[in-house]
Amino acid sequence: MISDLQQEFILHFGEMGSRWGINRTVGQVYALLFLSDEPLCADQIVAALGVSRSNVSMSLKELQAWNLIRLRHLQGDRRDHYGTPGDLWQIVRILVEERKKREIDPTLTKLRQLEMQAPSSDDAHAHARIRELRELIELLTGWYDEMNKLETERLVALLKMGARLQKFIGKATILSLPRSSKEA
Amino acid sequence: MISDLQQEFILHFGEMGSRWGINRTVGQVYALLFLSDEPLCADQIVAALGVSRSNVSMSLKELQAWNLIRLRHLQGDRRDHYGTPGDLWQIVRILVEERKKREIDPTLTKLRQLEMQAPSSDDAHAHARIRELRELIELLTGWYDEMNKLETERLVALLKMGARLQKFIGKATILSLPRSSKEA
DNA sequence: CCGTCATTTCAAAAACTTCTGAAATTCATT
DNA sequence: AATGAATTTCAGAAGTTTTTGAAATGACGG
Numbered sequence: 001m002i003s004d005l006q007q008e009f010i011l012h013f014g015e016m017g018s019r020w021g022i023n024r025t026v027g028q029v030y031a032l033l034f035l036s037d038e039p040l041c042a043d044q045i046v047a048a049l050g051v052s053r054s055n056v057s058m059s060l061k062e063l064q065a066w067n068l069i070r071l072r073h074l075q076g077d078r079r080d081h082y083g084t085p086g087d088l089w090q091i092v093r094i095l096v097e098e099r100k101k102r103e104i105d106p107t108l109t110k111l112r113q114l115e116m117q118a119p120s121s122d123d124a125h126a127h128a129r130i131r132e133l134r135e136l137i138e139l140l141t142g143w144y145d146e147m148n149k150l151e152t153e154r155l156v157a158l159l160k161m162g163a164r165l166q167k168f169i170g171k172a173t174i175l176s177l178p179r180s181s182k183e184a
Numbered sequence: 185m186i187s188d189l190q191q192e193f194i195l196h197f198g199e200m201g202s203r204w205g206i207n208r209t210v211g212q213v214y215a216l217l218f219l220s221d222e223p224l225c226a227d228q229i230v231a232a233l234g235v236s237r238s239n240v241s242m243s244l245k246e247l248q249a250w251n252l253i254r255l256r257h258l259q260g261d262r263r264d265h266y267g268t269p270g271d272l273w274q275i276v277r278i279l280v281e282e283r284k285k286r287e288i289d290p291t292l293t294k295l296r297q298l299e300m301q302a303p304s305s306d307d308a309h310a311h312a313r314i315r316e317l318r319e320l321i322e323l324l325t326g327w328y329d330e331m332n333k334l335e336t337e338r339l340v341a342l343l344k345m346g347a348r349l350q351k352f353i354g355k356a357t358i359l360s361l362p363r364s365s366k367e368a
Numbered sequence: 369c370c371g372t373c374a375t376t377t378c379a380a381a382a383a384c385t386t387c388t389g390a391a392a393t394t395c396a397t398t
Numbered sequence: 399a400a401t402g403a404a405t406t407t408c409a410g411a412a413g414t415t416t417t418t419g420a421a422a423t424g425a426c427g428g
Contacts, residue, residue, distance in 0.1 A: 003307040005298055009314065012294045018414095019287050021205060023386065034317075035310040042405075052388050057406060078396075079404065088320050103203050110196045114189055123187040126219040130193065133218075136272050139343050146346040154350075159323050162330040207416065226375075236418050241376060262426070263374065 002048050006035050010049070022066075025051055026059045030068065030084070039072045039083035066098050089152045097148075100141065108137050186232050190219050194233070205283075206250075209235055210243045214252065214268070223256045223265035250282050273336045281332075284325065292321050 002010075010031040017027030028049050033040060040048075045056045060082060063069045068091070072081045085091055111134040118127055147155065158165070186194075194215040201211030212233050217224060224232075229240045244266060247253045252275065256265045269275055295318040302311050331339065342349070 003310065005302045005307050005314075006310050008298060009294075009310070012291065016287070016291060019205065021203065025387080035313050037309045054389075054406075054408090055387055058387085061406085088316055092320065092324075103200070107196065107200060110193075114192060118189045123189050125221045126187065126190050126193070129219050130189075132272055136276065139340070140276075143343045143346055146350070150350070156323070159327045162327055166330070166334070209416080238376080238378090238419075239417055242417090245376085 002032075006032070009035060022062070023059075025049070025055050026062050029056065029059045030063060033069060033082055034084045036083070039070075039074070039081035041077075041079040041081050043079070045082075067094050068098075087152075089155075093148065096144070100144065104137065104141065108134065108141070111137070186216075190216070193219060206246070207243075209233070209239050210246050213240065213243045214247060217253060217266055218268045220267070223254075223258070223267035225261075225263040225265050227263070229266075251278050252282075271336075273339075277332065280328070284328070288321065288325065292318065292325070295321070 010028050013027040013031035014024040015027075017024050020027070022030075028051075029045055032045060032048055042053065042056050042060065045060075046053050049056070060069065063082075064071075069082045069084055072083060074081055085094075111130055114130055115127070115134065147158075150158070194212050197211040197215035198208040199211075201208045204211070206214075212235075213229055216229060216232055226237065226240050226244065229244075230237050233240070244253065247266075248255075253266045253268055256267060258265055269278075295314055298314055299311070299318065331342075334342070
């Protein structure tokens with residue numbers, strides 16, 4: 001049912017899961033669905049991975065919370081079938097968005113809150129460090145928001161420009177931001 | 185010894201730690217060092233956080249493995265003192281580099297290996313999906329490598345361009361990649 | 369080369385996460 | 399309403415990670 005190639009890919013995703021902040025089974029389920037030609041139902045996943053039915057159910061639920069899988073109902077079959085978006089770029093966009101939501105947004109909120117509530121000169125150095133961090137995160141997430149607006153085709157074109165883009169930047173920097181070296 | 189502001193920041197980093205793939209104590213130690221005006225020794229960290237001496241020792245070791253802290257020896261004091269880089273951009277560069285090393289590079293290696301070892305037409309769909317994924321990761325990491333070469337000042341200028349950059353890209357796309365729509 | 373202070377290692381305890389099988393729930397069909 | 403297939407929930411077992419105190423190691427000054 002599962003080729004050696006698939007098997008090895010699935011096991012790798014299971015192992016990497018812990019580094020990616022998901023658990024082994026979730027990683028394996030996603031890897032399986034990612035490689036599969038057509039959507040699979042829960043029992044097929046159980047058969048392919050050799051884990052319990054309930055574990056598969058929970059893993060699918062977690063993947064849905066991540067918005068990473070798509071539910072499909074096949075003609076004349078009561079069972080739910082699950083698949084991944086066919087377009088890899090959509091997967092990347094979802095992953096980045098969800099990680100930002102979980103790993104960055106709560107901290108940005110907290111930093112803003114701390115800046116507001118601190119009675120100013122109470123603890124000047126810490127206050128300054130927090131402001132600096134908040135500004136940096138806002139710069140990065142602002143850039144991300146801009147890039148995220150681009151259609152995939154343009155985004156890919158931009159990424160492929162790589163080195164060539166640096167010429168543009170060089171010009172733009174000299175032209176529009178001649179001496180803004182007070183960043184750090 | 186520790187202001188309310190610092191306290192709250194430290195607790196937040198501790199809580200976020202698990203989402204960021206580090207543990208609570210490591211997060212708290214980093215937060216403390218990040219805010220501190222001058223480098224701290226292990227016992228000061230113990231006093232500030234109320235965790236065991238050995239836990240602090242292990243957390244510092246982990247932060248050193250991440251290359252996120254700097255050891256400093258003060259005049260006439262045998263104890264090691266630890267601090268974070270003063271330049272936040274250096275911290276961001278280290279974080280991105282280390283996460284790439286842990287979370288992406290092993291998978292890229294594995295994908296290349298799987299593409300080599302698969303006897304071609306064995307499992308065409310899975311093979312194609314893996315190639316697609318490998319190409320996408322290479323595009324993204326290649327772009328990252330280019331950006332990472334930029335000096336901070338230029339990188340900041342680029343990030344601040346945001347929306348304005350899209351005009352350049354629009355032009356560049358039309359000029360140099362007129363009909364490359366076979367990406368997905 | 370001894371005593372003292374600083375740091376690291378380690379094995380076991382505590383805390384936490386993941387996984388399972390059994391029971392409960394849902395829901396389309398009869 | 400009763401049936402039965404699919405799915406979810408849940409309490410506890412299994413597994414993993416984190417934290418600790420105690421002992422070992424290292425390192426400096428006398």
